Amino acid sequence: MGYLNHMAKKHYIISNIPIHGIADRGKGVGRSAEGMTVFVDGAVPGDVVDVFVQKKKGGFADGRIERIVTPSPDRTEPFCEHFSICGGCKWQNLSYEAQLKHKQKVVEDALLRIGKISIGEFQPILGAPETTFYRNKLEFGFSNKRWILDGESVSLPEHADLSGLGFHKAGFFDKVIDIRKCWLQAEPSNRIRNTCRDIAREQDLPFYDLRKHTGYLRNLMVRLTTTGECMLLVSVAKDEPELLQNYLDAILKRIPELTTLFYCINTKLNDSMFDLDMQTYAGKGFVVEQLGDLKFKIGPKSFFQTNSLQGKRLYDITAEFAGLSGTENVYDLYTGTGSIALYLARHCKSVVGIEEIPEAIVDAKENMRMNDIHNARFYAGDVKNVLSPEFVAEHGKPDVLITDPPRAGMHEKAVQFLLDLEAPKVVYVSCNPATQARDLQLLSAKYDVVKVRPVDMFPHTHHMENVALLVLRS
Numbered sequence: 001m002g003y004l005n006h007m008a009k010k011h012y013i014i015s016n017i018p019i020h021g022i023a024d025r026g027k028g029v030g031r032s033a034e035g036m037t038v039f040v041d042g043a044v045p046g047d048v049v050d051v052f053v054q055k056k057k058g059g060f061a062d063g064r065i066e067r068i069v070t071p072s073p074d075r076t077e078p079f080c081e082h083f084s085i086c087g088g089c090k091w092q093n094l095s096y097e098a099q100l101k102h103k104q105k106v107v108e109d110a111l112l113r114i115g116k117i118s119i120g121e122f123q124p125i126l127g128a129p130e131t132t133f134y135r136n137k138l139e140f141g142f143s144n145k146r147w148i149l150d151g152e153s154v155s156l157p158e159h160a161d162l163s164g165l166g167f168h169k170a171g172f173f174d175k176v177i178d179i180r181k182c183w184l185q186a187e188p189s190n191r192i193r194n195t196c197r198d199i200a201r202e203q204d205l206p207f208y209d210l211r212k213h214t215g216y217l218r219n220l221m222v223r224l225t226t227t228g229e230c231m232l233l234v235s236v237a238k239d240e241p242e243l244l245q246n247y248l249d250a251i252l253k254r255i256p257e258l259t260t261l262f263y264c265i266n267t268k269l270n271d272s273m274f275d276l277d278m279q280t281y282a283g284k285g286f287v288v289e290q291l292g293d294l295k296f297k298i299g300p301k302s303f304f305q306t307n308s309l310q311g312k313r314l315y316d317i318t319a320e321f322a323g324l325s326g327t328e329n330v331y332d333l334y335t336g337t338g339s340i341a342l343y344l345a346r347h348c349k350s351v352v353g354i355e356e357i358p359e360a361i362v363d364a365k366e367n368m369r370m371n372d373i374h375n376a377r378f379y380a381g382d383v384k385n386v387l388s389p390e391f392v393a394e395h396g397k398p399d400v401l402i403t404d405p406p407r408a409g410m411h412e413k414a415v416q417f418l419l420d421l422e423a424p425k426v427v428y429v430s431c432n433p434a435t436q437a438r439d440l441q442l443l444s445a446k447y448d449v450v451k452v453r454p455v456d457m458f459p460h461t462h463h464m465e466n467v468a469l470l471v472l473r474s
């Protein structure tokens, strides 16, 4: 097993690699007979594959499947027509049960095997009831150079229209995959995107050229709520009022489900929209999402959990781990738009949220008012700077502290502050088990990790959340 059968200058094939696990970014991982660790895009645990090696460094190789020698019994037929090129839902070729099993194992490996953290109770991962159409927000790009499918180039006329609207092809910043049907967001999402493409072609509007920075239409963002509201944001490259009005009016006419329509003018070289002025063209200028008995006002720039149904279940586990009786003072670090803080506010005496993005704090305060909550306070700033003895003196020592940091985990200074603060309970919500393991290791100087529960928010991807309850040792 695992001998080199062809040695080219840079690329070569290694045969018969048994795939035994899943690595960091969702690639299959196996080991060659020579003991080299091989990461294989598209391979799933249980496969035996020949690997086309694209990169090799030290004892590691990175590549893609050249041939499946023996398919894993957990392999399934991907249901999306774009699966082979899109890369958005890489695990559609793996049964959902097997996906959950491997996510659970990734968390166990990070916390138990690598982090060597002693854990009281390791609860089974909470799978998602909806494994398709679970996202509430999707962004699409216009490009005048869509990704050409294998074999298609032969039949293309010389001056064929190559415009496309969809997702960027990984590794090709200027090309998009022209998406006809995406399984991530429910209708009318596909119809909105396809109608926007049709109208653009009918009106002869140029799709953006990401290399030359020419063209007009740049991006779309679609946001749906579980309450049936529907937001569309259209980003264009220049201020052309007549073109814009014709385009947006046609969209409104053909997509009556839209409850609010925005546009923004992006003259920058990059596609990011968070720093642009958003203009409301129609509707009330926001949508309202419902999570349990709470309402959240969401504008075009607001952050919100992208899977509303599973987001609620994540918050339910967080609340269960926090075990509030109504008398507690709670801190919610990395609060975003205050959603966990507000979710818990009715079950505790007071709650304080900290978040570095000032606009998110504006939304958090607005959400507090909208839900008639009066025992929450929100502060904008970096957790490691905002948390201070003065802050604690002003807001009181927390009985329960929730922390939900970004993928990079918590800053060491913030972890040290938590150790000095000695809140009796900490609930650590994480989207990256590796950084969570690192932080839990540090916190284990004073805390016992009583229980953990992984949650699958993003079926068919390698992403997961993990909630841990830490109790201060007496």
Ligand SMILES: C[S@@+](CC[C@H](N)C(=O)[O-])C[C@H]1O[C@@H](n2cnc3c(N)ncnc32)[C@H](O)[C@@H]1O
Binding pocket: 303, 304, 305, 334, 335, 336, 337, 338, 339, 340, 354, 355, 356, 357, 360, 381, 382, 383, 384, 404, 405, 406, 407, 431
């Ligand atoms: C994983 S999100 C959690 C959001 C929120 N808890 C929720 O459930 O919607 C992490 C949040 O931390 C914020 N953030 C990142 N680094 C930060 C820092 N150093 N200090 C404060 N907030 C930070 C991000 O802007 C983001 O809103």
